[in-house]
Amino acid sequence: MKAYLLKRILLLIPLLLGITLTTFSLLKRLPGDPATGLVGERASPEIIAEIRKQIGADKGFIAQYKGYLTLMMRGDFGRSYYTNRDVLKDIRIKLPNTMKLAFSAMLIAVPVGITIGFIAGYRRDKLISGFITAISIAGLSIPVFWSAIIIMLLFSLTFNLFPPSGTGGFQFIVLPALVLSIPAASTLARVTMTSVADVMTMPYVNTARAKGLSPIKITAVHILRNAIIPIVTIIGLDFGSYLNGAVVTETIFGWDGIGRFTMEGIMKRDYPVILGCIVVSTLIFVFVNLMTDIVYQYLNPGIRLHDKKR
Amino acid sequence: MTRKGKVALLLILFLFLSSLIAPLFCNVDPNRIDLESLKKSPSLVHPFGTDNKGRDIMWRVIYGGKISIGVAVVAALISAGVGFCVGLVSGYLGGRTDLLMMSVVDFLLSFPSLLLAVAISVILPPGVYTVMIALSVVGWTSFARLIRGHVFTLKDMAFVDAAKAVGCGNMRILLFHIAPLCIPLSLVMIGIKLGGFILAEATLSFLGLGAQPPMPTWGSMISANRAYILTSPWMVFFPGMAISLTAFCFNMLGESLKERQQLREL
Numbered sequence: 022m023k024a025y026l027l028k029r030i031l032l033l034i035p036l037l038l039g040i041t042l043t044t045f046s047l048l049k050r051l052p053g054d055p056a057t058g059l060v061g062e063r064a065s066p067e068i069i070a071e072i073r074k075q076i077g078a079d080k081g082f083i084a085q086y087k088g089y090l091t092l093m094m095r096g097d098f099g100r101s102y103y104t105n106r107d108v109l110k111d112i113r114i115k116l117p118n119t120m121k122l123a124f125s126a127m128l129i130a131v132p133v134g135i136t137i138g139f140i141a142g143y144r145r146d147k148l149i150s151g152f153i154t155a156i157s158i159a160g161l162s163i164p165v166f167w168s169a170i171i172i173m174l175l176f177s178l179t180f181n182l183f184p185p186s187g188t189g190g191f192q193f194i195v196l197p198a199l200v201l202s203i204p205a206a207s208t209l210a211r212v213t214m215t216s217v218a219d220v221m222t223m224p225y226v227n228t229a230r231a232k233g234l235s236p237i238k239i240t241a242v243h244i245l246r247n248a249i250i251p252i253v254t255i256i257g258l259d260f261g262s263y264l265n266g267a268v269v270t271e272t273i274f275g276w277d278g279i280g281r282f283t284m285e286g287i288m289k290r291d292y293p294v295i296l297g298c299i300v301v302s303t304l305i306f307v308f309v310n311l312m313t314d315i316v317y318q319y320l321n322p323g324i325r326l327h328d329k330k331r
Numbered sequence: 332m333t334r335k336g337k338v339a340l341l342l343i344l345f346l347f348l349s350s351l352i353a354p355l356f357c358n359v360d361p362n363r364i365d366l367e368s369l370k371k372s373p374s375l376v377h378p379f380g381t382d383n384k385g386r387d388i389m390w391r392v393i394y395g396g397k398i399s400i401g402v403a404v405v406a407a408l409i410s411a412g413v414g415f416c417v418g419l420v421s422g423y424l425g426g427r428t429d430l431l432m433m434s435v436v437d438f439l440l441s442f443p444s445l446l447l448a449v450a451i452s453v454i455l456p457p458g459v460y461t462v463m464i465a466l467s468v469v470g471w472t473s474f475a476r477l478i479r480g481h482v483f484t485l486k487d488m489a490f491v492d493a494a495k496a497v498g499c500g501n502m503r504i505l506l507f508h509i510a511p512l513c514i515p516l517s518l519v520m521i522g523i524k525l526g527g528f529i530l531a532e533a534t535l536s537f538l539g540l541g542a543q544p545p546m547p548t549w550g551s552m553i554s555a556n557r558a559y560i561l562t563s564p565w566m567v568f569f570p571g572m573a574i575s576l577t578a579f580c581f582n583m584l585g586e587s588l589k590e591r592q593q594l595r596e597l
Contacts, residue, residue: 039438047454151335158586162578164530166537167553167571170560178561265445269534273557283446287453287538295453299446306443 099293119278126201138213160207186275257313336587350396406466414474422482452540523585
């Protein structure tokens, strides 16, 4: 287990280098010269050359990348072209909002998805499981940006139950969280359904029944505990879908999170903002995936054993 | 194929035919601006209503389908092609080649998929081809992984030894003995993944990174008409229905393919 953890953490280093290298090369491919950007088009070539030397634009690719990395390590992601605000500072303000939204969405998706999936898997009724499969596929097929607009139209513009947009307390978070939870709950329902149905066919469930255990005990101890492994994994792996969904949901609902920040950056071609957001989002994504992997290892002794044998 | 798979396939064919063939026979310009009928609600003349420039939503949805479905299908085919080749080589050669190629796959999978696609679309000029490229860069990895795994099991089989015994070279074994056996699997995978490609294309178009106006795509119609949601909801409703219905049919088809092939993990 320790060796595995160490290996995973060591593997993060080339990954992070790769991510920053990719974003940096993307940045370099963009048109425009930073020196002319600083002193203007009409400056004399000597001054431009001087400035280029000062900011290191005359150095090679590797040297520039090194500089970029050092700045990033120091927490300097640059400043927004438009607001001239420190990108990392803005991200620090906006990231908690996105987390709040993601967790609220999880708060809806996890109970709903697991309950629906459990009922469908437990009942082993063709009609019910077919119906739930259809609903969950529908939930995965509706684009988030469309359901966001329709839900906003229904709940805030027609019935005036919740404010249509803005950042703030409970009433602001309900609608975006609801929208974000639809695909997540659908995925969870499907995974739970197959997982529970699988566990139900295991011989130990029959044994438990034959021993005369109460259905509640069988469900809680034998079925749920074993069915939960893939479910936990999916909750973690699905985190990327929250980050993906947040870009669109936050933009539509005016939620001041990192997703909307990314989107605004893209719309205005504000490159420091785009790069900062992509680097930070990817970091979070990688980190959550690592955590999921660790929890999975912990929950599933079968894999741990396999790892030891190697 | 299960019944629901057949129904889904029929619906997909219907959508495809209406969006790919209808424009050939009906000489309608989906971009025709009609100032006499601005923001008309659905009626017999305009079954889906008109938008703020008086353009007929139904025709724009039909023409938009040509682009939206087309881009998604092309991106899926490119992804499948690239993934097929990489998976084949990676699985057959194994060793260092395999390690290198699978690291690339893992690396790409470590980005949130939409953000990666967006990042690529930002660098390239917005348009249909950019979306195809962005979706393919993100999409080929799952194909490569699947085919690689399949090749791993195939290359230990007796027919490969037999081919080696009669003196076939690696190239010949790979191209004529192993590759054909991987084709059905990648076709199934295309069916399973198409729904996702439809949604991803719609999202990129919605974000304004896809086909540029006045060319209609489902995603861009929704983002352009978002402002009129309260007064004329049909402008947003019908393109969204088109996306959802198409993605739903593809996902249903994928689901029935999965059941048939017993590929639960995909």
